[in-house]
Amino acid sequence: MSQSHQQPALSQCPGCAEPPAAGDLFCGVCGYDLSAVPGRPGDRPTMAITVPPAASGEAVRWPAAAETDSSDVPAPVHRPSDLPGTDSGGRPLAEQEKEQVQEPGVAAGQGAPAGPGPGPVGGAESSAVPVRHDDRAVPGGAEHSGDFALAAPDPRTAEHAAAAAAPAAGGKVCVACRSGRVDPDGYCENCGHAQPRERDHMEQELGSVAAVSDRGLRHHRNEDSFAVSSTALPDGSPAVVAIVCDGVSSASRPDEASAAAANAANESLLESLPRGTHPQQAMHEAIVAASEAVNALAQEPAGAMEHDAHRHQNAPACTLVGAVMAGELLIVGWVGDSRVYWVPEDRSRPTARLTEDDSWAAQMVAAGLMNEAEAYADERAHAITGWLGADAYELEPHTAAFKPDRPGLVVVCTDGLWNYAESAEEMAAAVPADAQEHPLRGAQVLVGHALDGGGHDNVTVALLPFAVRPQGAGSACETV
Numbered sequence: 374m375s376q377s378h379q380q381p382a383l384s385q386c387p388g389c390a391e392p393p394a395a396g397d398l399f400c401g402v403c404g405y406d407l408s409a410v411p412g413r414p415g416d417r418p419t420m421a422i423t424v425p426p427a428a429s430g431e432a433v434r435w436p437a438a439a440e441t442d443s444s445d446v447p448a449p450v451h452r453p454s455d456l457p458g459t460d461s462g463g464r465p466l467a468e469q470e471k472e473q474v475q476e477p478g479v480a481a482g483q484g485a486p487a488g489p490g491p492g493p494v495g496g497a498e499s500s501a502v503p504v505r506h507d508d509r510a511v512p513g514g515a516e517h518s519g520d521f522a523l524a525a526p527d528p529r530t531a532e533h534a535a536a537a538a539a540p541a542a543g544g545k546v547c548v549a550c551r552s553g554r555v556d557p558d559g560y561c562e563n564c565g566h567a568q569p570r571e572r573d574h575m576e577q578e579l580g581s582v583a584a585v586s587d588r589g590l591r592h593h594r595n596e597d598s599f600a601v602s603s604t605a606l607p608d609g610s611p612a613v614v615a616i617v618c619d620g621v622s623s624a625s626r627p628d629e630a631s632a633a634a635a636n637a638a639n640e641s642l643l644e645s646l647p648r649g650t651h652p653q654q655a656m657h658e659a660i661v662a663a664s665e666a667v668n669a670l671a672q673e674p675a676g677a678m679e680h681d682a683h684r685h686q687n688a689p690a691c692t693l694v695g696a697v698m699a700g701e702l703l704i705v706g707w708v709g710d711s712r713v714y715w716v717p718e719d720r721s722r723p724t725a726r727l728t729e730d731d732s733w734a735a736q737m738v739a740a741g742l743m744n745e746a747e748a749y750a751d752e753r754a755h756a757i758t759g760w761l762g763a764d765a766y767e768l769e770p771h772t773a774a775f776k777p778d779r780p781g782l783v784v785v786c787t788d789g790l791w792n793y794a795e796s797a798e799e800m801a802a803a804v805p806a807d808a809q810e811h812p813l814r815g816a817q818v819l820v821g822h823a824l825d826g827g828g829h830d831n832v833t834v835a836l837l838p839f840a841v842r843p844q845g846a847g848s849a850c851e852t853v
Contacts, residue, residue, distance in 0.1 A: 570594065572628065576813065577601055582613050583813035584835035585820045589789060590828030596620030596691075597787055597833035598631035600639035607649045612699040614642050615835035618663075619711050619787040621690040621760055630667045630689035634761055637666035638695060652699040653774045656706035660770035663693055664708075664761045671763035690762030694728060696785050698837055703783060706772040707731075708759050712791050714784040715777070716801045718809055724797035727773065731759030749795070755788065782809055783837040789830035790823045812836040 385392050388405035398407055545555040545568065553563025560567055572595045573588040579601050588595040600616045618635045620627025641662040645655040671688035692709020705713045710730040717724065729735055733756040734748035748754055759769060784800060794800040803822045808815025816836050823832040 572598075575599070576817070578813040579603060580613070581812065581840075582615055582835065582837045583816050584615060584617070584785075584833070585813070585816040586833040587820050587824065587828075587831070589831050590824060592622075592831055594628060595831050596622060596627040596631060597789070597831040598628070598635040598691075599833055599835055600635040601835060602639055602643055604643050604646050606646060606699060610700055612646050612652070612697060613837055614639060614646075614695070614697050615783075615785050615837055616642075616659075616663075616693065616695040617711055617785050617787060617833050617835055618694075619692045619709065619789070619831070619833070621692070621757070621762070624687050624690040624762065624764075626670060626689045627691060629670055630691040630762065633666040633670060633689075634663035634691050634693050638663040638693060642695075642697065646697070646699065652697050652702055652704040653706075653772050656695060656697060656704050656772050657770050659695065660693060660706050660708060660761075660772075661768070664765075664768050667691060667761045668763045688763035690760045690764065692731075692757065692760055692787075694785055694787075696783050696835075696837055698783070698839055701776055701841065703727075703775040703777055703839060704772065705775070706770060708761055708768070708770055710735075710755065710757050711785075711787045714786070714791075714797055714800045715775070715781055716784060716797075716804050717777075717779055717781040719779065720801060720806075722779065724801040726797045726800075727775065728771070730757075731769075731771075732757050777839055777841060780809065780838075780840050782812075782815075783839055784819075784834060785837070786819070786834040787831065789828075789832035790819055790834050792830065793823045793826035808836055809838045812838055 386400040386403060386405050386407070388400060389403040391400060391402045393400055393407060399405065400407060547553040547555055547561035547563060547566055548568060549566035550561060550564040553561040553566075555568050556562050559570070572586070575584075575586045575595075577584050577599075580603055582601045582603070584599045584601050586595060586597050586599055597620065598618045600614070602614045604612050604614070606612050616635045616638045618631035618638075620629075620631040624630065638659040641659040642655055645658055646652065650658070667689055692707075692711050694707040694709070694711035694713060695705065696713055697704040703715075705727050707713070707728045708731060710732045711728075712730070713727040715725045715727055729739075732754065734743075734745075734751065734754035736758060737743040737748040737751075738745050743751075759765070761768070782804060784804065791800065794803040803819060805815050805818045808818070813836075816834050819834045819836075820832050823830075
């Protein structure tokens, strides 16, 4: 389609904005020369780019591209002097080339290879100095190699890599990148990964007692705590202690409450048992000491953050369960819904749960209003009716003494475990067969059992192997 080059029709006069009549060369109002108005620029349609045919009608013969031959010699390299032009100082490139030193690998006084192609392979002229990336000076060659110095140390050097990989002495190594140092805020300085907190997973083995605590898969922190220890009675016989506490999530600072209770109860037992206090009485006193430690947390601490509204709504609280092996006795004490199970070494013998929950479900069963299956199926089943804390209705420590007549394993745990092995038979089935000889491994397996089941809560378990010589038939446990 051809393009029109006629004078464009104006809608109004550029001088007075009056519409001109058709064909007027001058405005009838102001006399503006309408022919002086520049015409519309010509259209520039998109054109297809095609290779023009040769004059002889034959196809265009493009020069063959340089290729690398079988000896891997690179294609000819064109230097700046091969093309006319000037440098930034205005000098011709050819003159600049003459002033430059000869190429690396060519001795002074010798001519460079003729033409842009490479010199002979393997000859004296081809003994080039290795390329350097850290300095312009080339040892044994010309003054400058044409390369530029790096602004930072080369990370490929062994010295730099070792310095980056090794954290400061005594510092933690990132669990993600395994090379960065962890800063005081708990983040890797190399990859920025947040490190797991110390209480997210805890393990401890002390002689024949072991405990494991894990954050689980759903909670953002571990609100459980434990303490295991051993001491000697006045007659020199050993006494082994295990305390497990579960922070009440609806209360403020439940993690602090469980830690305070576990430490206070453990210290009380270690102080009273060597004095000859009866183990059952010592357990009662330990629970009272734990309650006082948790109550003290309800007092507003100095420097408390004002934005933490929970500090003014409810007091820190937790549950507690403990076991003491002293002589031939097994003493248990508890407040709340954490439990103690007895699993005999001979699995053909009956197992038993040694504690009764302070919970809504347990009250319904005790009152005869529901059977156990109905009560624990109710959504109110795990509402606790007893706990340690300043807002507890009344402190009622529960203690019981047992005299096992055969070897077995004492399982002390929070509901984070027994929710996945509620009955004594289910707990016995979850306990590995070699837990008596390897309590730490057995505790790890039980925590894994809860995590495999869903890990909806924090999980804490302590195992205490109870070794006695069989004394004939009888029940697994007998109340003293």
